Amino acid sequence: MNPYLLTSVLLLALGTVGVLIRRNPLVMFMSIEMMWNSANLAFVSFSRHWLSQGGQVFVFLALTVAAAEVAIGLGIIVLVFRYRHQIDADQINSLKG
Amino acid sequence: MILGWIAGIMAVAAGAGVILARNTVHSALFLIANFIAVAVLFLGLHAEFLALIEVIVYAGAIMVLFLFVVTVLSVDKGPDNALPSPLGGQTAGGFILGIVVFVVLALGVVGAGGALGPAVPAAFGSVAAFGRALFTTYVYPFELTAFILLVAVVGAVSLTRSLKTRGDGN
Numbered sequence: 017m018n019p020y021l022l023t024s025v026l027l028l029a030l031g032t033v034g035v036l037i038r039r040n041p042l043v044m045f046m047s048i049e050m051m052w053n054s055a056n057l058a059f060v061s062f063s064r065h066w067l068s069q070g071g072q073v074f075v076f077l078a079l080t081v082a083a084a085e086v087a088i089g090l091g092i093i094v095l096v097f098r099y100r101h102q103i104d105a106d107q108i109n110s111l112k113g
Numbered sequence: 114m115i116l117g118w119i120a121g122i123m124a125v126a127a128g129a130g131v132i133l134a135r136n137t138v139h140s141a142l143f144l145i146a147n148f149i150a151v152a153v154l155f156l157g158l159h160a161e162f163l164a165l166i167e168v169i170v171y172a173g174a175i176m177v178l179f180l181f182v183v184t185v186l187s188v189d190k191g192p193d194n195a196l197p198s199p200l201g202g203q204t205a206g207g208f209i210l211g212i213v214v215f216v217v218l219a220l221g222v223v224g225a226g227g228a229l230g231p232a233v234p235a236a237f238g239s240v241a242a243f244g245r246a247l248f249t250t251y252v253y254p255f256e257l258t259a260f261i262l263l264v265a266v267v268g269a270v271s272l273t274r275s276l277k278t279r280g281d282g283n
Contacts, residue, residue, distance in 0.1 A: 018229065019117035020154055021222045026125045027147075029215035034132035036207025042137050042183060046144050049175070050128055053151050056163075064158040065230035067237060069246035072160050073254075076247065079170055080258040084265030086175050090182045091272040097186050 020061040027054035039105045041093050045086075052082050114229070116157045124150035137183050141176060148172040159238040 027050055034047030056075045063071025093103075100108055127150055130143035148171045155164035236242045247255055 017223060017227050018225065019114065019121045020158060020229075021225065022219065023117075023121035023124050023151075023154060025215060025218040025222055026121075027128050027151075028218065029211045030125065030128040030132060032214050033207050033211035036210060037204045038132060040137060042179065042186070043132065043140050046131055046140055046179065049144065049171075050131060050147060053148065053171070057151055057154060060155055060158045060160045060163060061229075063160070064233070064238075065228075067231060067233065069237070069242055070251070072163055072238065072243055073246050073251045075160075075163055076166065076243075077251075077254055077258050079166060081261055083170060083175060084261050086178055087265045087269040088272070090178060091269045094182060094185060095272055103186055 020057060024054045024057040040103055041105050044105060045089055117154060120150045120153040141179050141183060145172050145176050159233050161238055162240045162243045
């Protein structure tokens, strides 16, 4: 078995579980980052398998998008917290509350 | 291969720590350990430049942002999952779906076999080779990311403006 691909799969599954069972939006967001990273790992292992530089370049671009996503996502979390004063994703269940 | 197994186990253990830790700061620290283990995996796959970027951007910049927000949101609001869940069976369902995701993808990984691929030429993954690919073949996607970062900056600033200045601005 290829340890790199197996790690990538395990991290993706762990991230899925984390998003679904945790109710703190920050931890859910961290789990999403973990899934993002597992996809990057799969990209790099296939790039190494086919000896193609393109997979690594794509990971670089995905990393830039991840940075942008974190900036926006954390902005939204701070904004929701400022309105609702609680950090439990299950309690934030109404639009325009 | 041995490096891959060791770093992989560390990455998965740290990943389990992220979702099991009760304290958000501990989750963030586990995530840093996870990123560093993934950077070691990148090294094992001859992606030296990406390993450096992983440590600097992810474990450095992004996690500092996370820890900063954790501090701002003052996490001592009581433990996670303190209130009863309005949706029954959430935890069990999450675990079942995670196991399904793992089994389905792991079947594919097992079917793919253990080969890492052909021997790596000396220049593969070096900064020079990476830079050449980035600035020649993939130059348009690279320039597009500059625009994405601009949108992210504008979005983050307009989202987190103070509520007082918000009304007349929009």
